[in-house]
Amino acid sequence: MNHIAHKQGSTVCLVDFREMQFSDEVYIQQFLKCLRQAIIKEQILCLDYFEVIFQDEDYLRKINKILELTEDFKGTVFILSEASTRGIIKAHKKSVALFLDIPDGLTRKTLWDYYTAQLAGQLEIQVDLNVIANKYLLTPKQIRNAAQDLNNIVLSKKGSKAVTEEDINQACLNQILSKLSEKGTKIKPFYTFDDIVIEDNQRRMLMDICNRVKYKHKVYEEWGFNKKIPYGRGLTVLFSGPPGTGKTMSSEVIANEIGLELYKVEVPQIISKYVGETEKNLKEIFSEAKNSNAILFFDEADAIFGKRSEVKSSQDRYAANIEVAYLLQEMEAYEGITILATNLQENIDEVFFRRIQFHVQFTMPDRELRKKIWLKLIPPEAPLSEDIDFDFLAQKYELSGGNIKNIVVSSAFQAAATNSKISMKLILNAVKDELQKNGKIFTKEDFGEYSFLVYN
Ligand SMILES: Nc1ncnc2c1ncn2[C@@H]1O[C@H](COP(=O)(O)OP(=O)(O)OP(=O)(O)O)[C@@H](O)[C@H]1O
Ligand SMILES: [Mg+2]
Structure with a gap:
């Protein structure tokens, strides 16, 4: 900036937007004062930290007001903003936007x-x-x-x-001084490919997703694909399936595998009933994630996509459509990975399916996988009683990985508290508790040859 002013033989009048008072109309006076100085001294006007204004509820009107005031200014105006001003400033003639973006x-x-x-x-x-x-x-x-x-x-x-x-x-x-934690939670990825028990084709898809990141440089830059595909190089992924089938776990596996941060955003929490507020939240999340290239994990994503069918008035429908369109646009522009997770695949809008690269469908594990999950979830150090019949457990109970985890942990605590080993009896009682939470009613038959361990 100073370099340009120097070339033109003038100086810079710096307007620091962090010091402007946007809460009322005071900013107009503050701005006029700077403007007058710039006119008198024939300075270049530089609006620094312009992005601050976006925090104001009424930012559109205020930006327009400021642009209006500069209309008769004969000199050059520079707007320095961390956030994109595309679309807002563009409407004003004579402006040229230079994106001094993150280098390629x-x-x-x-x-x-x-x-x-x-x-x-x-x-x-x-x-x-x-x-x-x-x-x-x-x-x-x-x-x-x-x-x-x-x-x-x-x-x-x-x-x-x-x-x-x-x-x-x-x-x-x-x-990366991420402020994301305000809108989402940073998860320290814990699980790896070794921990997760899933069908081979799902595992392959997870690997493919990782490879898209690992070999991005090679394909896009070394092999020149960036010249053919300038946009939409990010990756959008949908994870759908019943609770406890490993959706959140898989996002950690991916984050771990490629060594990126993982940010979990609870979609229902960022949806606001105020028009424009949801977009603002999304905008913040994406722009902050951009720096760390974090994997964005939107949990309960149906809350935003499902909204379209639920809302009644045309006004609401309009607002919901804008939100969805906005999310899609941000996802497409985001260079990192966006994962949307849902239990309700049927609620996901069609427009979305056209834009995703991967759809991983998580299913309830079958008997064989359940056995593997049982065995996987019990650490080798844990004291196990010999009487545990894993074949029986895997065959008899149609549990999710999440259910099995709860059962294993709860029986381990029972064993620790009674100073005993983890036994078939403790596990079966934990199975009963777990399934009763979901409203199942038990009879003796449900425990087959082991019913004596539960009912005695
Ligand atoms: N396929 C699996 N293999 C191994 N462990 C699993 C698997 N699925 C779930 N688990 C265990 O269950 C826990 C819960 O799973 P997870 O949180 O990933 O489920 P989810 O699909 O995200 O469920 P929700 O829809 O309720 O968010 C995991 O932390 C893990 O311990
Ligand atoms: Mg989850």
């Missing part, structure tokens, strides 16, 4: 090379920087800081100069 993958790689080269001698980097550049959408400044951070991270390990992928991941995550 190749540029990021060059920046990584440049800043890490400065650490040569102090550190030994044995990580493919292509992968790192591709994974984290950092600005040049963030890359510089991440590289410097590496030094501290590695120093704290003492004795070794070697930089691992984990160190770099940490350095990158340190740069």
Whole structure:
């Protein structure tokens, strides 16, 4: 900015939007004062931190007011905004928008090379920087800081100069001061492909999703597909299926596999009855996620898509349509992964199906998978009584992975509290409790040859 002013032989009049009072009409006076100064001194007018205005409820009107005031200003006006102003400023003639966006993958790689080269001698980097550049959408400044951070991270390990992928991941995550936690929850991914028990084709789809991220750089940049496919390079995924079948778990598996953060957003919580408010929430979530390239996990996504059929008045329908359209547009523009999860696939709108790349349908596990889940969920250290008949448990009860987890955990606590081993008796009683929660009524038959352990 100063560079341009210097070239034109003038100076900059900086209007810091963080210091403007938008809550009432005071901003008009504040703005006029700056404007007058710029006119008198023939300065360039620079509206800095413009994005602050978007927090105002009435921001559209206020932006228009400000633009109106600058209409007769003969000099140049620069608007510096972190959030996109597309569409709002565009309506005003004579404006040119320059998106000084996050640099593309190749540029990021060059920046990584440049800043890490400065650490040569102090550190030994044995990580493919292509992968790192591709994974984290950092600005040049963030890359510089991440590289410097590496030094501290590695120093704290003492004795070794070697930089691992984990160190770099940490350095990158340190740069991302995410505010997302206000609208969503950051989940520390825990599960891996080893933990989840699912059908082979579902597992393959999860792998394919991971590969889309892992090989993005290769396909889009090295192989030039970015020239053919400039938009919609993000990945939108739908997970549908009954409760407890591993939808949330799978999102963690993916996050773990590709080493990205996971943000869980409860859709019903961000839906607002006020017009425009839902979009504002979505907008915040996407723009903040953008920096960390986080995986966005929208749970109970049907709440937004289902709305269209539920609402009655045409006014409401209109608002709901806008919300859905907005979400779709943001998902398409988002370069990372968006996962939508639902128990109610039938409530998901058709427009959405056309835009997703993967639909993973989670189903209740069959007998064979249930047996594997039973065995998988009990840790090797846990004291097990010999009498547990896993074949019987797997065959007799049509439980989800979530149910089995509850049963296993609850019987383990029973065993710990009574200083005994986890036994068939404890498990069967926990099965009964779990299924009764869902309204099932039991008879002796439900426990077959083991009924004596439950009814005695
Ligand atoms: N396929 C599975 N393999 C192994 N464990 C599973 C599986 N499905 C579920 N579990 C266990 O059940 C727990 C709950 O599953 P999860 O939260 O992923 O279900 P969900 O499909 O997201 O359910 P909801 O629709 O209620 O959100 C998991 O943390 C895990 O311990
Ligand atoms: Mg879930």
